[in-house]
Amino acid sequence: MKILVCIKQVPDMESRFKLNSESKWYEEADLAWRMNEYDEYAVEQAVQLKDQVDDADLTVLSIGPDRVREMMKKALAMGCDRGAHIADDDYFKKDPYEIASVIAEVAKDKGFYMICTGMQSQDRGSAQVGVLVAEMLGLPSITTIVGFAFEGGQITAKRELEGGIKSIIKTRAPALVTCQLGLNTPRYPTLPNIMKAKRKELLSIPISELLKVESKQETVRMYFPEKKGGGLVLEGDVADLTDQLIKILKDKTAVLA
Amino acid sequence: MKILLVAEYRDGELLNNSYELVAFAGQLGADSAMFLVGSEGVLPAYNGTLYLADVDKYGEFNPAVHKQLLLDVIAKEQPDMVVFAHSSYGWDLAPRISLALNVAHVSEVIDIVDGVPVVPACNSKLRCDVKAKTAQMVLTLQGGAFGLEDHPTGNPTVVPINTETASEMEFCGYEEAEPGGVDLSKAEVIVSAGRGIGKPENMEMIEELAKALKGEYGTSRPVVDSEWADHTRQVGTTGQTVSPKLYVACGISGAIQHLAGMKKSEFIVAINTDRDAPIGEVADVLIVADLKEFVPAMTEKINNL
Ligand SMILES: Cc1cc2nc3c(=O)[nH]c(=O)nc-3n(C[C@H](O)[C@H](O)[C@H](O)COP(=O)(O)OP(=O)(O)OC[C@H]3O[C@@H](n4cnc5c(N)ncnc54)[C@H](O)[C@@H]3O)c2cc1C
Numbered sequence: 001m002k003i004l005v006c007i008k009q010v011p012d013m014e015s016r017f018k019l020n021s022e023s024k025w026y027e028e029a030d031l032a033w034r035m036n037e038y039d040e041y042a043v044e045q046a047v048q049l050k051d052q053v054d055d056a057d058l059t060v061l062s063i064g065p066d067r068v069r070e071m072m073k074k075a076l077a078m079g080c081d082r083g084a085h086i087a088d089d090d091y092f093k094k095d096p097y098e099i100a101s102v103i104a105e106v107a108k109d110k111g112f113y114m115i116c117t118g119m120q121s122q123d124r125g126s127a128q129v130g131v132l133v134a135e136m137l138g139l140p141s142i143t144t145i146v147g148f149a150f151e152g153g154q155i156t157a158k159r160e161l162e163g164g165i166k167s168i169i170k171t172r173a174p175a176l177v178t179c180q181l182g183l184n185t186p187r188y189p190t191l192p193n194i195m196k197a198k199r200k201e202l203l204s205i206p207i208s209e210l211l212k213v214e215s216k217q218e219t220v221r222m223y224f225p226e227k228k229g230g231g232l233v234l235e236g237d238v239a240d241l242t243d244q245l246i247k248i249l250k251d252k253t254a255v256l257a
Numbered sequence: 258m259k260i261l262l263v264a265e266y267r268d269g270e271l272l273n274n275s276y277e278l279v280a281f282a283g284q285l286g287a288d289s290a291m292f293l294v295g296s297e298g299v300l301p302a303y304n305g306t307l308y309l310a311d312v313d314k315y316g317e318f319n320p321a322v323h324k325q326l327l328l329d330v331i332a333k334e335q336p337d338m339v340v341f342a343h344s345s346y347g348w349d350l351a352p353r354i355s356l357a358l359n360v361a362h363v364s365e366v367i368d369i370v371d372g373v374p375v376v377p378a379c380n381s382k383l384r385c386d387v388k389a390k391t392a393q394m395v396l397t398l399q400g401g402a403f404g405l406e407d408h409p410t411g412n413p414t415v416v417p418i419n420t421e422t423a424s425e426m427e428f429c430g431y432e433e434a435e436p437g438g439v440d441l442s443k444a445e446v447i448v449s450a451g452r453g454i455g456k457p458e459n460m461e462m463i464e465e466l467a468k469a470l471k472g473e474y475g476t477s478r479p480v481v482d483s484e485w486a487d488h489t490r491q492v493g494t495t496g497q498t499v500s501p502k503l504y505v506a507c508g509i510s511g512a513i514q515h516l517a518g519m520k521k522s523e524f525i526v527a528i529n530t531d532r533d534a535p536i537g538e539v540a541d542v543l544i545v546a547d548l549k550e551f552v553p554a555m556t557e558k559i560n561n562l
Contacts, residue, residue: 011379013379013380013382013510014510014530014531014534016533017379017382017383017533026378026379026383095361096352096362096364097355097356097362120348122379122380123378123379124378125364125365125376125377125378126362126364126365127343127348127352127364127365128348128351128352128355128362128364131348131349131352131353132352132356135352135353135356135357136356140320140321140425140426141320142426143345143348143349144345144348144349156429158432159318159345159349160345160495161267161345161431161495162344162345162494162495163434163494163495164434164488164491164495164496165268165431165432165433165434166431166432167317167318167428167430167431167432168428168429168430168431168432169318169426169427169428169429170426170427170429171425171426171427172425181478181479181482182478182481182482214390215390216355216359216360216361216362216389216390216391217361217362217363217387217388217389217390217391217394218387218388218390219385219386219387219388220373220386220387220388221385221386222378222383222384222385222386223383223384223386224382224383224384225377225381225382225383225384225538227537227538228538231525231537231538231539231540231541231542231543232541232542232543233532233537233542233543233545234542234543234544234545235532235544235545235546238546238550238551238554239554241544241546241551242551242554242555242558243558245526245542245544245555246555246558246559246562248542249503249524249526252524252541253502253503253523253524254502255445255446255470255471255472255502255503256470256559256562
């Protein structure tokens with residue numbers, strides 16, 4: 001059984017962001033990078049499925065500059081068998097449709113039985129790519145899953161809805177799922193597995209060989225939101241801060257009365 | 258301009274976010290029509306054409322079938338925009354539609370400025386103007402961004418719709434959120450822990466502060482996902498919605514899904530090491546400090562009052 005998991009590298013969201021010179025994306029220098037949180041659940045799900053079935057082969061795919069290979073090695077250490085790095089320094093100029101087209105181009109004719117993606121990326125958050133890939137490949141897709149079971153070619157997934165309700169959906173593989181936070185507990189790679197991962201195949205393919213479509217939309221400007229909240233910002237010594245907050249709570253609320 | 262609004266129906270009810278779509282069309286001064294897989298018995302308060310597919314026949318969730326029903330209506334109406342809520346229904350169906358139409362698709366729109374959709378990036382720390390290159394476009398709207406009509410009124414002109422499309426998925430019903438636990442909506446004070454607490458042992462200091470303030474403790478989602486607290490404590494779109502007199506967010510960044518559950522609180526205090534954390538947008542007071550130092554110190558001072 002061939003399985004594919006698609007992952008993205010994103011900056012730590014606690015970073016102090018700056019804009020790039022064109023003001024069309026954030027400046028990438030000085031950021032700490034990590035695997036998109038949603039994709040960690042996707043990798044874990046793919047590895048669990050691999051462990052459940054016999055003869056599985058799990059490919060991890062990522063689009064981006066060379067730095068994403070570091071993250072891909074983590075996915076390999078978590079249990080993926082091989083990596084396909086789609087090299088693209090201009091990844092941030094691609095819209096979800098182009099990104100999905102590239103993934104579909106890699107996946108077509110390869111006979112992947114299961115494809116796992118995160119439900120969205122933490123930086124752009126469009127929540128489109130997974131569904132688009134499935135639609136391009138003519139596969140059923142179940143989004144926002146917090147539960148997954150596979151038996152005899154049938155997938156039973158739980159979709160998470162607003163208010164914490166879940167809907168139970170069944171479909172037949174081959175299929176694609178987009179993974180939501182809390183689906184599982186992503187494993188930490190062990191040292192032996194990190195060593196093993198170094199010997200696993202990690203191909204690099206230039207995106208120009210795979211991109212055959214044009215974008216449908218363009219980010220024309222990126223900027224910081226205007227600060228609306230006129231809230232008070234307090235900094236300094238902790239003892240002072242606690243005194244200040246107690247005074248504020250006495251003045252503005254009734255909770256300390 | 259003509260907009261097609263994709264309303265939502267769940268468990269026998271029309272969802273309120275459908276009226277956010279109506280408000281959006283109103284703000285753009287556009288003509289609209291509505292699409293709904295729902296029921297004759299539960300019609301939206303809406304003056305306009307409602308293309309209605311029978312939910313008993315087509316199911317509340319059935320992407321391939323809903324997609325075909327919607328594509329047929331789009332072919333007939335030729336709208337400039339097809340608009341969904343950015344919800345579990347909307348973000349699932351919208352990409353299927355934009356791909357079939359071969360048009361631009363902008364997700365989680367919070368504003369339209371000079372015809373260009375504005376979307377958040379990086380947990381709301383940044384904004385992007387995203388310009389469509391196609392004449393027609395598909396949008397999903399961030400919950401709450403365009404408001405809600407106060408008292409929606411009206412009677413739609415119902416046009417029944419049908420399709421022969423076969424389903425590739427089976428919808429087997431709902432699983433309710435686990436019952437039990439605390440009803441946070443009744444608490445006057447809530448002290449919530451976010452991922453910033455760092456480790457499960459630090460839940461204790463959050464509970465202590467909640468106790469000192471005679472309130473309850475809550476959490477953001479990652480704390481529940483990591484099993485540091487019971488899921489009935491989660492605040493947000495997929496947890497509880499609360500509006501206490503005081504909400505203290507400790508180590509919570511302020512993602513939109515968390516804000517949706519607590520931004521109506523009367524007074525909000527945030528404790529965060531990141532001065533730029535989006536929680537600052539809703540907080541009355543943002544304390545830039547390490548919660549591991551600040552929270553125990555605060556508890557001690559309150560207990561000594
Ligand atoms: C469909 C969907 C539904 C969701 N539903 C919910 C929901 O109901 N509720 C919810 O909460 N989330 C929900 N989420 C998740 C949401 O998007 C965020 O991922 C989540 O709210 C982040 O939680 P957090 O703020 O605790 O963690 P983070 O975003 O990781 O933030 C941690 C914060 O702690 C601060 N910090 C770190 N160390 C310290 C320290 N020592 N002292 C002080 N501050 C510190 C950091 O600066 C940061 O701001 C949902 C997501 C999706 C896609």
